[in-house]
Every structure is written in C-alpha cells, then in structure tokens.
Amino acid sequence: MRFAPSRYNTVADAAVGGGHLVFNAFTGALLELDDAEFGAARSAAVLGAQDGGREPQFPAPLATERDLPDQLEQRLVQAGVLVPEGFDERAALFDIRRRSLAAPDTLLLTIAPTIQCNFRCTYCFETHRQEVMSPAIERDLMRFIVDQSAGARAITTTWFGGEPLLQPEVLERVQRFTNAWGESRALRVARGIVTNGYFLSPNIVARLQALGEWDMVQVTLDGLPDVHNRRRVLHGGQGTWHRIVSNSREALAAGLPVNLRINVDRRNAASLGDLLDVLIDADVVPQAHVSLGFVVDSTGACAHVVDDVLSDEERARLSIRFDAELLRRGIAPSAALPGPICGAICSVESSLGYVIAPSGLIFKCWNQIDRDASQAIGHVSGTPVPNAVGERARWTRYDPSGRRGCSNCSALPTCMGGCPWEYERLGRVDRGECDPFRFFSRELVTLAHAGRVMRRQSGESDSAPRLAR
Amino acid sequence: MTNRDEGRDFIPRTPTVRALEHALSGGGVGTIASGKPDPQRYKEIPIDPDAPDAPVCSGRKYIVADPDDPNAPHCKPKRYIIAPDTAPGGVTKSGERVAWATELGEALVERFK
Numbered sequence: 001m002r003f004a005p006s007r008y009n010t011v012a013d014a015a016v017g018g019g020h021l022v023f024n025a026f027t028g029a030l031l032e033l034d035d036a037e038f039g040a041a042r043s044a045a046v047l048g049a050q051d052g053g054r055e056p057q058f059p060a061p062l063a064t065e066r067d068l069p070d071q072l073e074q075r076l077v078q079a080g081v082l083v084p085e086g087f088d089e090r091a092a093l094f095d096i097r098r099r100s101l102a103a104p105d106t107l108l109l110t111i112a113p114t115i116q117c118n119f120r121c122t123y124c125f126e127t128h129r130q131e132v133m134s135p136a137i138e139r140d141l142m143r144f145i146v147d148q149s150a151g152a153r154a155i156t157t158t159w160f161g162g163e164p165l166l167q168p169e170v171l172e173r174v175q176r177f178t179n180a181w182g183e184s185r186a187l188r189v190a191r192g193i194v195t196n197g198y199f200l201s202p203n204i205v206a207r208l209q210a211l212g213e214w215d216m217v218q219v220t221l222d223g224l225p226d227v228h229n230r231r232r233v234l235h236g237g238q239g240t241w242h243r244i245v246s247n248s249r250e251a252l253a254a255g256l257p258v259n260l261r262i263n264v265d266r267r268n269a270a271s272l273g274d275l276l277d278v279l280i281d282a283d284v285v286p287q288a289h290v291s292l293g294f295v296v297d298s299t300g301a302c303a304h305v306v307d308d309v310l311s312d313e314e315r316a317r318l319s320i321r322f323d324a325e326l327l328r329r330g331i332a333p334s335a336a337l338p339g340p341i342c343g344a345i346c347s348v349e350s351s352l353g354y355v356i357a358p359s360g361l362i363f364k365c366w367n368q369i370d371r372d373a374s375q376a377i378g379h380v381s382g383t384p385v386p387n388a389v390g391e392r393a394r395w396t397r398y399d400p401s402g403r404r405g406c407s408n409c410s411a412l413p414t415c416m417g418g419c420p421w422e423y424e425r426l427g428r429v430d431r432g433e434c435d436p437f438r439f440f441s442r443e444l445v446t447l448a449h450a451g452r453v454m455r456r457q458s459g460e461s462d463s464a465p466r467l468a469r
Numbered sequence: 470m471t472n473r474d475e476g477r478d479f480i481p482r483t484p485t486v487r488a489l490e491h492a493l494s495g496g497g498v499g500t501i502a503s504g505k506p507d508p509q510r511y512k513e514i515p516i517d518p519d520a521p522d523a524p525v526c527s528g529r530k531y532i533v534a535d536p537d538d539p540n541a542p543h544c545k546p547k548r549y550i551i552a553p554d555t556a557p558g559g560v561t562k563s564g565e566r567v568a569w570a571t572e573l574g575e576a577l578v579e580r581f582k
Contacts, residue, residue: 016569027486032477078480080489087492096484321581328574330566342484
C-alpha cells in the first residue's frame with residue numbers, strides 16, 4: 001500500500017524532554033518523536049514545513065515511495081499522519097458526520113425549570129420572565145423523555161435557566177424520573193448543570209449528589225472580585241463573588257466536579273493571571289477545572305456589549321495566554337488535546353437534541369430559551385406550534401461541508417464549522433466562528449501535551465468536562 | 470471512549486481512526502469499521518460489577534469497553550476493557566510548580582501578552 005501525508009498534521013515542540021510532537025487533527029492522535037525519528041520523517045517528506053499552517057494542502061500531496069524505518073512508518077500510519085493513497089480525509093469526515101447525525105444514540109436534553117434569575121448580569125442574553133415549569137408541563141416533559149428515548153442508548157440532561165437552582169424541586173423530580181427511566185431501559189444517564197453558584201449551598205450540594213454522579217457543574221466568575229461584583233450582580237446590584245467562591249470551595253470539598261467558567265471580554269481580559277492567584281489563595285483552584293468563556297452579543301438582549309466582544313483571533317490568543325498562566329503556576333492547561341468532532345456539535349445538530357423551556361416549548365439552541373412559540377420546533381405536550389416545520393428546516397440547513405472557508409481549513413476536524421447559532425448570526429458566507437486551533441495550532445498542541453504530561457505525573461484523569469450542548 | 474495511550478503514542482478510539490483502519494484493511498474509504506475492538510489493543514478481563522466507574526445498567530454494573538462504538542450494545546456485559554495505564558502517581562501534585570512548566574508558561578505568557 002502506498003501512503004501520502006495527511007492534510008491535518010501539526011508539528012510542534014514537546015513541552016518537556018526536548019522532543020518533537022506530531023498531532024493529527026483527523027484522528028486526534030499525538031506522537032512524540034525523537035530527533036532521529038523527526039529527521040527521518042522530514043527527510044522522507046512526511047512532515048513539511050507548512051504543517052500547522054492555516055490552509056492544509058488541497059489536493060493532498062501525492063503518494064510516493066518513502067524511505068522510512070518500518071516501525072516509524074507503522075506509527076505514522078496508525079496515527080493518521082500518513083494515510084493510504086486515495087483516502088480522502090475530508091470526505092471521510094463529512095461521511096462520518098452524516099452517518100452520526102442520521103442515527104443519533106443520545107437524547108440530549110437541556111432543561112430550564114425556570115427563566116427567572118436572581119442575578120442581573122450586565123451582558124446576559126436572556127430576558128428573565130417570571131416563568132416556572134408547572135406540574136402539568138413536568139408530566140408532559142416526562143412523557144416526552146419516554147417517547148424520545150426510544151432507540152437511544154443514553155440520556156444527557158443539562159440543567160439550565162434562568163437559574164435552575166431557584167427551582168430545585170422541579171429539577172429533582174424530573175432528574176429522578178430520568179434516572180429511573182434510564183435504569184429501567186438500560187440507558188446511560190449523564191447529568192450536568194449550569195448555575196450561577198449563588199444557591200450551591202451544602203444542603204443543595206447534598207440534594208444534587210443524591211441524584212447521582214454529576215459530569216459537570218458549571219459556575220461562572222467574571223474576573224477579580226471588584227470586576228465580578230460590578231458585572232454579576234443581584235437584582236439590587238449587590239456583589240456575588242464571595243458567596244460563589246465560598247459555595248464552590250465547599251462543593252468541591254464535597255466531591256462535586258465544579259468547572260469554573262471565567263467570562264471574558266475586552267474589559268476584563270488583562271487580569272486573568274491575577275485572578276488565578278486569587279482563586280488559588282481561595283483554595284478553589286486547582287481543585288476546580290477552570291476555563292474561559294467569551295462574552296458574545298449573541299442575541300438582541302445583549303447587543304449593547306458588541307464593542308467589548310473579542311475577535312476570534314483575540315480569543316485564540318487569550319486562550320493560549322490563559323493556559324500559559326495556568327502552566328506557569330504548575331496547573332495543567334485547561335485545553336484538552338483537540339479531537340475530531342464526529343457527530344453533533346450541540347443540540348442544534350442532533351435530531352435528538354432539545355432545549356426545553358419552562359413553558360414546555362421546545363427549541364434547538366440554548367440562546368432561544370426565552371423566546372416565544374414562533375421560534376419553537378414543538379411543545380412537550382404535543383400542542384402544535386406555528387413555525388415547527390420552518391424552524392426545524394432552519395437548523396437542518398446548517399452544513400459546513402458547503403463552505404469553502406470551513407471545508408478547506410486545517411482546523412476543520414476539531415471544529416466542524418463551529419457554533420451554528422454564531423454562523424447564522426455572523427452572516428459570513430465562507431466560515432463561522434473560528435476555533436483557536438485555526439490560529440495557533442502548534443502552541444495548542446504543545447500546551448495540550450504539557451497538560452497530558454502534568455496529569456500523568458499527578459495521576460489525574462486526562463478528560464475535560466463537557467456539556468450537553 | 471477508550472484510547473490507546475502507550476508511552477509516546479496517543480491514539481484515541483475515534484470514528485475517524487476506525488474509518489482509517491477500515492481503509493487500511495482494504496475496506497474502502499469513508500466507512501466506519503465496527504465489531505469487537507482489535508484484541509491487540511484490549512486486554513480480556515472478567516466483568517467487574519464493582520468497578521467504581523462502571524456504568525449502571527439494568528440495576529447491575531458492567532464495564533463497557535468502547536461506549537462510543539456505534540455498534541456496541543451499550544449495556545450488555547462485555548468481557549474486555551482497555552488495559553489501564555499505570556499512572557506514575559505522586560510525582561507532582563497539581564499546583565506544585567515544575568521548572569519546565571513554569572519556563573514554558575512564562576515564555577508563552579510573554580509572547581501572547
């Protein structure tokens with residue numbers, strides 16, 4: 001069999017040991033090569049100087065006879081760094097995506113028991129009505145879960161809002177039902193919650209833990225205390241930092257996997273290193289997984305923040321800097337090794353992905369949680385909604401394979417076109433919201449490798465938490 | 470997902486890897502290989518219902534070898550599991566500064582200021 005170099009190779013320096021790294025975005029494989037192996041791969045033109053650039057070579061380089069030691073060639077082939085002649089990785093990616101979307105096996109539920117929120121964050125994309133899920137809607141939702149999980153192998157529930165912990169009883173009843181239903185049908189049930197952390201008291205933590213193991217508990221901070229307390233405020237404008245940090249510390253001590261999301265925009269980007277020091281002193285980091293979220297003017301409700309929104313490349317730079325700040329403090333970088341996205345990006349893409357509002361309306365995207373029936377694809381009761389057909393069609397049109405920018409991008413396997421909502425909102429023709437990997441693939445591979453080495457040395461798991469979206 | 474993580478090589482068990490393996494075995498391009506994982510990559514072990522990370526299934530716990538394999542019956546007991554890595558363990562604790570990490574971190578912070 002003859003082989004050609006993959007379109008999706010990135011060559012980077014190893015973080016430790018002085019060796020070389022070869023990452024393949026199509027397979028997600030990472031090889032460590034010593035100087036001799038790296039030299040041999042370079043001499044045989046397996047790895048070019050351009051690897052890791054923004055534009056991969058299309059068409060792929062021609063297959064040639066290569067003079068490589070057998071063992072090295074075998075490693076390169078198994079990692080996908082070399083692919084069989086004629087193997088079209090891009091076509092294979094889209095083929096895998098199509099197959100996966102055609103046969104989803106996980107019911108992805110994002111459930112908002114209320115739209116109410118005790119916070120009034122300055123950039124929130126929602127409008128907070130006094131809306132709580134009624135007992136009748138709860139029953140309809142349970143029937144909906146039964147119906148929709150037929151044929152599924154797993155159910156993922158992500159609790160969202162508003163603030164979901166304003167209605168813990170609704171959460172408990174629906175989650176208990178889902179647990180029992182899943183167990184009776186041999187379905188794996190995964191749980192996550194996005195909360196502002198204000199009500200994450202020891203009592204609530206115990207109640208959540210009584211519902212089973214949680215994969216992800218996301219709590220948000222907005223920077224140093226004085227910055228946070230101006231942005232994430234209660235109705236009356238009071239700050240929330242100390243209570244959130246105190247609750248997070250206790251929740252972590254109780255074993256809840258808290259992921260601290262740091263919301264960032266132009267106004268608070270400069271102080272991330274100082275923030276990490278404060279969180280380390282507060283005994284919250286490194287116990288909590290910590291990662292960046294970027295403030296985006298995603299809906300009309302937060303259009304006023306547009307001037308503070310960072311560009312794709314600025315976000316990529318900041319992501320690298322944040323991981324470097326972690327690293328210099330002896331904490332593994334937050335970014336995991338990028339991997340190929342082989343199925344639905346989020347509930348929008350999955351035909352079994354639903355965002356359930358407290359009214360029982362069913363949407364596809366989290367950003368629609370406070371919308372009216374005109375954007376819904378259905379209702380958990382089965383009551384018809386006016387634009388169900390149009391709204392379903394709106395999202396099924398999302399297809400990165402038709403976009404020249406995305407389908408020719410070296411980051412395609414790790415992003416597959418990015419967030420559907422942002423693609424639609426940004427209105428770019430050729431590409432959507434770009435992943436940091438597009439801009440700084442070499443640095444990200446080096447950082448992810450550093451994280452792997454550090455986790456391995458400390459005996460930690462190498463997986464990063466994920467949400468249903 | 471069960472991955473192969475052998476020293477210097479990390480090969481995740483992704484559908485793309487399966488597609489590549491299928492192509493390598495002459496099965497054509499773009500199709501997803503299925504079936505029992507390659508025995509070279511898995512160690513047969515008895516089912517351990519008491520394993521702490523075993524998923525709950527029909528009231529009993531089983532280890533699943535490859536929950537992401539589209540053809541794997543998710544909740545049937547499987548007799549194989551990836552050979553666990555033996556973590557070096559205790560070399561460093563998270564938050565304990567390591568010279569090479571500090572050096573790399575500081576260089577990148579400076580570069581991406």
